[in-house]
Amino acid sequence: MTPSYLALVLSLAVIFAWPPVHMWYFQRFLSTRATILAGERRARVHCNTLFDTMLDPEMLAAGHASPTTGKIVLQTPWCGILMDYLSHPAHASDKELWSLNMFTHESMHVRGETNEARTECQAVQRDYRAARLLGVPEATARRNALDYYHNGYQDRGRIGGMQSAYYSADCAPGKALDEHLSDSTWSAL
Ligand SMILES: [Zn+2]
Numbered sequence: 244m245t246p247s248y249l250a251l252v253l254s255l256a257v258i259f260a261w262p263p264v265h266m267w268y269f270q271r272f273l274s275t276r277a278t279i280l281a282g283e284r285r286a287r288v289h290c291n292t293l294f295d296t297m298l299d300p301e302m303l304a305a306g307h308a309s310p311t312t313g314k315i316v317l318q319t320p321w322c323g324i325l326m327d328y329l330s331h332p333a334h335a336s337d338k339e340l341w342s343l344n345m346f347t348h349e350s351m352h353v354r355g356e357t358n359e360a361r362t363e364c365q366a367v368q369r370d371y372r373a374a375r376l377l378g379v380p381e382a383t384a385r386r387n388a389l390d391y392y393h394n395g396y397q398d399r400g401r402i403g404g405m406q407s408a409y410y411s412a413d414c415a416p417g418k419a420l421d422e423h424l425s426d427s428t429w430s431a432l
Contacts, residue, residue, distance in 0.1 A: 280350035290322030308352035364414035
């Protein structure tokens, strides 16, 4: 191996280990999956840095999306939490499951829904599909999606206040908001 080749290999290794490059690939990965979830409406996911968040007029929202532009913004540190989830989905924490659902939820806004309770219910039913698209094995994806539905989602209803805008008693198997998807999170219930 010549010294210049070694230098090239080493510099490439450094570039790919450099967080912004890693994040750029992760954003592209999320964008293609969000586009599928949004029914082929083009989604572009951006992971805000702390600096981006400080300049974001919607900084108080952990994530937000525009049905008109397809842009999805996940505030810091939520992309990192989603990345952690994907590195060990079988041992997902509540917060990591929350990050999966946030990704699905914002994709539903790109799909065209603006009512928060309906958006969240569409997300709950597609969290299994989302986890599969992100590479999570089938049984783990099913368990993760159901865990969010049984815990994180029901908490929104119990907590009330602002959280209740994201909850509907009609968001349950066989109820009014059930879309009867063939790969619904609820299929196993
Ligand atoms: Zn929303």
